[in-house]
Amino acid sequence: MTKIGLEIHCQLTKLESKLFCSCKANYRQYEPNTNVCPICMGLPGTLPRINQKAIEKATTIAMALNCSTPDHIAFFRKNYFYPDLPKNFQITQLNIYGETSIGGSGMIMVGDKKIRITRIQLEEDPGRLIYEGSSSKNQITLVDYNRAGTPLVEIVTEPDFENPKQVRDFLNILSDLLENLDVSDPGLEGAMRADANVSIEGGNKVEIKNIGSFHDLEKAVHFEITRQESLHSRAIPIAQETRHWDDKRKITISSRSKEEELDYRYFLEGDIPWVEISKDLQEKLKAEMPESISSKKERYISKYNIPEQVANVLSSDKFYSDLFDSSHTEKNAKEIANIITTDLMGLVDTTEKRNESKLEPTHLQDLADSIVSGKLTRTNAKNALYEIVKTGKNLSQIISELDLGNVSDENELIKIIDQVISEEPQAVEQAKSNPQTINFLVGKVMQKTKGKADPKLTLELLQKKIS
Amino acid sequence: MNLKISALEYVEEVKNGNLSAEDFVSETIDRIKNVDEKLHAFLQVNSKAIEQASQIDKKIKSGDKVGSCFGMPISIKDNICIKHSKTTCASKMLEKFVAPYDATVISRLKEQDAVFVGKANMDEFAMGLTTEFSAYGPSRNPWNTDYVPGGSSGGSAVSVSAFECVASLGSDTGGSVRNPASFCSTVGYKPTYGLISRFGLISYANSIEQIGPVTRTVKDTAFLLNIISGLDSHDNTTIDNTGQDYLADIDSGIEGKKIGIIQEMAGEGTDPEVRSATNDAVSKLEGLGATCEDASIDMVKYSVAAYYTITATEAGSNLARYDNLRYGYDFPVEGFEFNSYISKARTKFGPEVIRRMILGGFVPSAGHAGKYFLKALKVKSKLTKEIHEAFKKYDYLVAPTVPVLPFKIGEKIDDPIALFLVDFNTVMSNLTGIPSISVPFTISKGLPIGIQLMANNNEDKSLLRSARALESTVKLPEVPI
Incomplete structure (x- = not known):
C-alpha cells in the first residue's frame, strides 16, 4: 500500500x-x-x-x-x-x-x-x-x-x-x-x-x-x-x-x-x-476561536435553506463568509449567497484583487434588494457589481451613470411589445400553440431595451397580449 | 589624589563636592597608563572617559539630576556589549566587531552616570581560568606579576585590585568572576541565575552563566547590584526582584545562622595554606555568632565533569554563529564555497576555544549523548536536589573559592586537566543557579586567598550580609603595585 x-x-x-x-x-x-x-x-x-x-x-x-x-x-x-x-x-x-x-x-x-x-x-x-x-x-x-x-x-x-x-x-x-x-x-x-x-x-x-x-x-x-x-x-x-x-x-x-x-x-x-x-x-483561546467552517456551512443550510454546494463554497472561504455574514438579512440571504458564489467569485479570485476591491457589505444588500424587487435584472446586477468592485460607488449612482435601471413602466413596455409583435408575426403565431416560443419574444424585448426590461413584467404583458 | 577608595566612598566624596569626577577619572586614566603596560588588564581604554566625566561634573554644578554613580570609573569585561565600541571577547574572530547596542547592564549604568574607562581582558570567549587564553596576551597578577590573575574575568579583577578603576563587571560561567577575585584579593560575585540580565553578554554557556560585579568591598557589590539587577524584557530568564535593596541592613550580621562547611571542597586536593585559611575563616564566622559544621554534598565529585560537558555543548552551539559571514574580521569570500569558507574562517579561534568546541560537537552527538551530555544533565539535577536539601539545614555554605594558590604564568597552561580542577569549588553554584561570593580573606606567601560563601536561590541579600560580616573581620595589606 x-x-x-x-x-x-x-x-x-x-x-x-x-x-x-x-x-x-x-x-x-x-x-x-x-x-x-x-x-x-x-x-x-x-x-x-x-x-x-x-x-x-x-x-x-x-x-x-x-x-x-x-x-x-x-x-x-x-x-x-x-x-x-x-x-x-x-x-x-x-x-x-x-x-x-x-x-x-x-x-x-x-x-x-x-x-x-x-x-x-x-x-x-x-x-x-x-x-x-x-x-x-x-x-x-x-x-x-x-x-x-x-x-x-x-x-x-x-x-x-x-x-x-x-x-x-x-x-x-x-x-x-x-x-x-x-x-x-x-x-x-x-x-x-x-x-x-x-x-x-x-x-x-x-x-x-x-x-x-x-x-x-x-x-x-x-x-x-x-x-x-x-x-x-x-x-x-x-x-x-x-x-x-x-x-x-x-x-x-x-x-x-x-x-x-x-x-x-x-x-x-x-x-x-x-x-x-x-x-x-x-x-x-477556545472561546475566541472563530466559528469553524463546518459550523458555518451547517448554519447556512439550516437557517437560510441555501443549497449545500453554495454553502460549501461560501463557508470554506473566509473572505466570502465574512462578506456574507456582514451583509445578509433573513430575507435576502439566499440572493446574497448567489451573488457571492456566482458573480463575485471571478472578480476577486486573487489576494491582490481582494485587496483592491472596493466592495462593501452594504453594496451587496442594495444589489440583492434591487434584484428581489425587480429593479435590476441579474445581468445588469452583474454589470453593476463589476463597477462597484472597481470604483466603490453606491449602487444608485452606478445605475443612473450606466443606465442600468429596468424599464418597469407598463406603458413604455407595451409600446415596445407591440412593436415586437408586429415585427415577428410568425413567432407570435407559434407562441399561441407552443408556450416555449414566448421566450424568444421576451428576448426580442430585452434586445430592444438593452436588457433593462423587467423580465417578469415583460412575460406577463406578452402573455396577455398574445392570448 | 587617593584612587584607593571604594565605590561608596567615591560617591560620598563627589556628592559632597570634595572630589570632581573629571579629576578622578583623569587620574585613573594616568594610573592605567602607568601600570597597565605591566598588568595588561585592558584591551581598550575609552578615549572619551575624561570628557564624559567632565560632562557629569557640569551636571552636578548646574544642579541637574545626577545618577547615583556620579561619574564613577568602571571597567567592563570585553564580552559585554557597549554601543559603538569594539567587543572582541579577547578573540581574533571578533577583532572588528563593533556592538550596535548596549547590554542591559550597560544602559542601566549609563542611566546612573557611570563612566566606562575601558574593556577588560579575559580568556577568549570566557573559556579559561587564568586569562592566559586571551588572544591578545595574558593579564598579570598585581600581587606578583609572574603569577596569573585568575580568569576568565582576569582583566576585571586586576583593574579593580590595581586601582585602575573603582569597580568592574565580569561574567561567571564556572567561577570566572570569583576565581580572579580570589587570586587578586577583590570581592567577586555570582548572583542567583536570572538576577542580572544577560542581554548583551556574549554567550558561552547561557544556561548557567551570569554577569557579576568585581569590587573592592561587599557593600560596593550591593550598590552595583541595586543598579543592574532585576527583570528585563530583553532577557526572558530574568527574575523579578522589585523592592529589594541589597544595601539595606547589610551590616546586620549573621548571629544565630547555621553554616555548612563543604567537605568535598576542602579535602585532599586543597593546598595546605588554603585549608588553613578556610579553618581561620570558619573560626571568624563562629566568632560572629554563627554555628558551623561539616556538610557533605556527594555530587560535587562529578560536578567538574558535568560542568565541562554542559558548557562544551552550549559553547559549540553558541559559537556556531561565528562563521564570519555577517561580521567578524576581514577575510574575503571569493573562491570558497560555504563549508570551506567557514572552516577556514574559523581557524582564527584560539586553541582552548577549539578544544571546547570539538568537545561540544562530540558529547551531545547521536550515539554519545547518553554517555556524556544526558548524564551530565542528570548530575546537574541531582546536585541541585542535594543543594536544596542542604539549604533546609543551613543558611549558608562555605568553602575556599579556589583550592590552590595563584600559580605562575605558563605553569599549567599545557595541562588542561590540572586547569579544569582549579574550577572544582566554583562550578557547583553555576550548575545549581545559587548565588556565591568570594571575599578576600588573607595573603599567604604574598598571594591572595579568597573565601567563598554560598546561599540558596534568591537569597542574594542574605548572602551579601554574611559576606559583609566576614569581610569586617579582615584587615588586608595594600597591593604592592
Missing part, C-alpha cells in the same frame, strides 16, 4: 512581529536585509524574546486540528550550519523529552478519511537564499535575512495518505482552516511549504524536501509514486534517501548530500524558559 506523510510549514503571516524580535512578520514588502535587527541577525550578545501572540495563535491551530495542548512548552536548538541561518542553529520544538511541543497528537477528517496529526511545533523560519549567475562557475549565492525569525508552525502528519488526491483534499481543507482562523494567508508566496515522505508497497521511505507550494506538493507526490512504481516494476530497489523537488523541471532529484545523516545535537534552548499555557488561557 502506498503511504504518504506530510510535514507542512505554515508561516503565521497575520502576526505583527517575528517570533523572537519586533521586526515585521510580513517581510515581503521590504528591500533585502532591511527587515532585520541584532536579534534576528543573531548578533553576539542578543537573546530571543518570545512572542506571546505567536504562542497563542499556534495553540489555536493545535486546537482546531484536535491536538492535545500541553500546559508547558519548551524550545530546543537544532544545530546545523547553513548560510540562511544567522545563528547556525534554529530554535524549534520537539517531543523527545516528553510532550513539550505546542500541539500533541490530533486528527482531521478529509471526507471519510481520518488523517492523524503527529504533532505541531512552533519555530523560526530561516532567511532566504537567492542564486545568481548562469553556470556553476560564476554562480553566487545571496542571502536575504528579512524572513529570518518569521513565526512558523510545522504540522506533522502520520503516513495516512494513500494517494495524491487525498493529499490535495487535505491541503485544501487545511489552508481554508488556517485562513478561517485568521492566522495565515495561504495565498502569499512562500507562506505554505511542505516536505513529504512517500513509500510504496515493499519499498523504502523517500523524503521529498523543498516543495514551495501546495500545488507543487501534489505534483511532487504524484511524480514520486510514479517513479517508485516504475523502479519497482523493473525490480530495481528503491533507496531510502532524501530527494529535492526541482521547481522548474517538476521532478524529484536525489540530493546526494549527507543531509539525512546530519546530527542536529538537539538540546534545550536555555534562553527561553518553559512557557506556561494555562488552562485559563486555553479556555479563553
Whole structure:
C-alpha cells in the first residue's frame, strides 16, 4: 500500500512581529536585509524574546486540528550550519523529552478519511537564499535575512495518505482552516511549504524536501509514486534517501548530500524558559476561536435553506463568509449567497484583487434588494457589481451613470411589445400553440431595451397580449 | 589624589563636592597608563572617559539630576556589549566587531552616570581560568606579576585590585568572576541565575552563566547590584526582584545562622595554606555568632565533569554563529564555497576555544549523548536536589573559592586537566543557579586567598550580609603595585 506523510510549514503571516524580535512578520514588502535587527541577525550578545501572540495563535491551530495542548512548552536548538541561518542553529520544538511541543497528537477528517496529526511545533523560519549567475562557475549565492525569525508552525502528519488526491483534499481543507482562523494567508508566496515522505508497497521511505507550494506538493507526490512504481516494476530497489523537488523541471532529484545523516545535537534552548499555557488561557483561546467552517456551512443550510454546494463554497472561504455574514438579512440571504458564489467569485479570485476591491457589505444588500424587487435584472446586477468592485460607488449612482435601471413602466413596455409583435408575426403565431416560443419574444424585448426590461413584467404583458 | 577608595566612598566624596569626577577619572586614566603596560588588564581604554566625566561634573554644578554613580570609573569585561565600541571577547574572530547596542547592564549604568574607562581582558570567549587564553596576551597578577590573575574575568579583577578603576563587571560561567577575585584579593560575585540580565553578554554557556560585579568591598557589590539587577524584557530568564535593596541592613550580621562547611571542597586536593585559611575563616564566622559544621554534598565529585560537558555543548552551539559571514574580521569570500569558507574562517579561534568546541560537537552527538551530555544533565539535577536539601539545614555554605594558590604564568597552561580542577569549588553554584561570593580573606606567601560563601536561590541579600560580616573581620595589606 502506498503511504504518504506530510510535514507542512505554515508561516503565521497575520502576526505583527517575528517570533523572537519586533521586526515585521510580513517581510515581503521590504528591500533585502532591511527587515532585520541584532536579534534576528543573531548578533553576539542578543537573546530571543518570545512572542506571546505567536504562542497563542499556534495553540489555536493545535486546537482546531484536535491536538492535545500541553500546559508547558519548551524550545530546543537544532544545530546545523547553513548560510540562511544567522545563528547556525534554529530554535524549534520537539517531543523527545516528553510532550513539550505546542500541539500533541490530533486528527482531521478529509471526507471519510481520518488523517492523524503527529504533532505541531512552533519555530523560526530561516532567511532566504537567492542564486545568481548562469553556470556553476560564476554562480553566487545571496542571502536575504528579512524572513529570518518569521513565526512558523510545522504540522506533522502520520503516513495516512494513500494517494495524491487525498493529499490535495487535505491541503485544501487545511489552508481554508488556517485562513478561517485568521492566522495565515495561504495565498502569499512562500507562506505554505511542505516536505513529504512517500513509500510504496515493499519499498523504502523517500523524503521529498523543498516543495514551495501546495500545488507543487501534489505534483511532487504524484511524480514520486510514479517513479517508485516504475523502479519497482523493473525490480530495481528503491533507496531510502532524501530527494529535492526541482521547481522548474517538476521532478524529484536525489540530493546526494549527507543531509539525512546530519546530527542536529538537539538540546534545550536555555534562553527561553518553559512557557506556561494555562488552562485559563486555553479556555479563553477556545472561546475566541472563530466559528469553524463546518459550523458555518451547517448554519447556512439550516437557517437560510441555501443549497449545500453554495454553502460549501461560501463557508470554506473566509473572505466570502465574512462578506456574507456582514451583509445578509433573513430575507435576502439566499440572493446574497448567489451573488457571492456566482458573480463575485471571478472578480476577486486573487489576494491582490481582494485587496483592491472596493466592495462593501452594504453594496451587496442594495444589489440583492434591487434584484428581489425587480429593479435590476441579474445581468445588469452583474454589470453593476463589476463597477462597484472597481470604483466603490453606491449602487444608485452606478445605475443612473450606466443606465442600468429596468424599464418597469407598463406603458413604455407595451409600446415596445407591440412593436415586437408586429415585427415577428410568425413567432407570435407559434407562441399561441407552443408556450416555449414566448421566450424568444421576451428576448426580442430585452434586445430592444438593452436588457433593462423587467423580465417578469415583460412575460406577463406578452402573455396577455398574445392570448 | 587617593584612587584607593571604594565605590561608596567615591560617591560620598563627589556628592559632597570634595572630589570632581573629571579629576578622578583623569587620574585613573594616568594610573592605567602607568601600570597597565605591566598588568595588561585592558584591551581598550575609552578615549572619551575624561570628557564624559567632565560632562557629569557640569551636571552636578548646574544642579541637574545626577545618577547615583556620579561619574564613577568602571571597567567592563570585553564580552559585554557597549554601543559603538569594539567587543572582541579577547578573540581574533571578533577583532572588528563593533556592538550596535548596549547590554542591559550597560544602559542601566549609563542611566546612573557611570563612566566606562575601558574593556577588560579575559580568556577568549570566557573559556579559561587564568586569562592566559586571551588572544591578545595574558593579564598579570598585581600581587606578583609572574603569577596569573585568575580568569576568565582576569582583566576585571586586576583593574579593580590595581586601582585602575573603582569597580568592574565580569561574567561567571564556572567561577570566572570569583576565581580572579580570589587570586587578586577583590570581592567577586555570582548572583542567583536570572538576577542580572544577560542581554548583551556574549554567550558561552547561557544556561548557567551570569554577569557579576568585581569590587573592592561587599557593600560596593550591593550598590552595583541595586543598579543592574532585576527583570528585563530583553532577557526572558530574568527574575523579578522589585523592592529589594541589597544595601539595606547589610551590616546586620549573621548571629544565630547555621553554616555548612563543604567537605568535598576542602579535602585532599586543597593546598595546605588554603585549608588553613578556610579553618581561620570558619573560626571568624563562629566568632560572629554563627554555628558551623561539616556538610557533605556527594555530587560535587562529578560536578567538574558535568560542568565541562554542559558548557562544551552550549559553547559549540553558541559559537556556531561565528562563521564570519555577517561580521567578524576581514577575510574575503571569493573562491570558497560555504563549508570551506567557514572552516577556514574559523581557524582564527584560539586553541582552548577549539578544544571546547570539538568537545561540544562530540558529547551531545547521536550515539554519545547518553554517555556524556544526558548524564551530565542528570548530575546537574541531582546536585541541585542535594543543594536544596542542604539549604533546609543551613543558611549558608562555605568553602575556599579556589583550592590552590595563584600559580605562575605558563605553569599549567599545557595541562588542561590540572586547569579544569582549579574550577572544582566554583562550578557547583553555576550548575545549581545559587548565588556565591568570594571575599578576600588573607595573603599567604604574598598571594591572595579568597573565601567563598554560598546561599540558596534568591537569597542574594542574605548572602551579601554574611559576606559583609566576614569581610569586617579582615584587615588586608595594600597591593604592592
